[in-house]
Amino acid sequence: QKEVEQDPGPLSVPEGAIVSLNCTYSNSAFQYFMWYRQYSRKGPELLMYTYSSGNKEDGRFTAQVDKSSKYISLFIRDSQPSDSATYLCAMSAYNQGGKLIFGQGTELSVKP
Amino acid sequence: DGGITQSPKYLFRKEGQNVTLSCEQNLNHDAMYWYRQDPGQGLRLIYYSQIVNDFQKGDIAEGYSVSREKKESFPLTVTSAQKNPTAFYLCASSRSAESSYNEQFFGPGTRLTVL
Numbered sequence: 001q002k003e004v005e006q007d008p009g010p011l012s013v014p015e016g017a018i019v020s021l022n023c024t025y026s027n028s029a030f031q032y033f034m035w036y037r038q039y040s041r042k043g044p045e046l047l048m049y050t051y052s053s054g055n056k057e058d059g060r061f062t063a064q065v066d067k068s069s070k071y072i073s074l075f076i077r078d079s080q081p082s083d084s085a086t087y088l089c090a091m092s093a094y095n096q097g098g099k100l101i102f103g104q105g106t107e108l109s110v111k112p
Numbered sequence: 113d114g115g116i117t118q119s120p121k122y123l124f125r126k127e128g129q130n131v132t133l134s135c136e137q138n139l140n141h142d143a144m145y146w147y148r149q150d151p152g153q154g155l156r157l158i159y160y161s162q163i164v165n166d167f168q169k170g171d172i173a174e175g176y177s178v179s180r181e182k183k184e185s186f187p188l189t190v191t192s193a194q195k196n197p198t199a200f201y202l203c204a205s206s207r208s209a210e211s212s213y214n215e216q217f218f219g220p221g222t223r224l225t226v227l
Contacts (some may be wrong), residue, residue, distance in 0.1 A: 008152050034215075043116075043202055043218030044155075088154060098143050098162070098206050098214055099170075102154040 003027050006103030015112050019076040023089035023103045030091040033065050035074045038086045079110045116219035118203050123224045133188045133222045135203035142208045144186035149200040198226045
């Protein structure tokens with residue numbers, strides 16, 4: 001079993017839809033949770049970062065962490081065609097040398 | 113502009129050849145990382161370096177080698193011992209690997225294809 005599981009999709013939604021992306025994990029030591037966005041043939045860029053449990057909102061994006069269920073989510077409101085990309089969740093534990101464990105990535109397509 | 117550069121963007125390798133991928137950063141970051149990305153498998157850590165002249169193996173180091181002679185440079189050599197090297201290779205850096213969390217910044221990647 002992988003430490004981090006993420007549905008690879010692909011996920012296709014119409015413009016304006018609410019998108020929900022999710023990851024589950026098995027390592028209870030994870031404390032730092034990130035979402036990266038990766039456009040085709042590009043390097044990933046950090047979208048959201050959350051420490052421990054709770055919610056974080058940034059514009060149309062909301063990240064949620066439920067450590068009791070070992071489950072994290074990224075919500076995209078009013079999705080746009082420019083949101084079409086692969087979304088990768090990543091996690092790290094305290095004092096692990098900065099090592100990140102990535103999910104498989106979910107490919108999202110937002111249709112006009 | 114501050115950032116991470118990788119070269120070349122595309123690389124073709126014949127069977128039995130060693131090839132070296134370049135990664136340079138001008139962010140003054142201490143830590144640097146190499147990942148491999150295959151379809152449907154996310155990013156897997158090959159090697160990482162927390163400081164000059166020191167590096168550690170990641171989860172899939174077999175068939176790869178690295179050096180860290182300068183703070184800004186972290187080249188990756190894909191040796192002939194790597195049985196399935198065709199993949200997208202990503203280099204990243206972060207301010208420090210010693211503190212609890214540091215954002216990793218990624219380069220644009222190198223796509224390696226074995227002919």
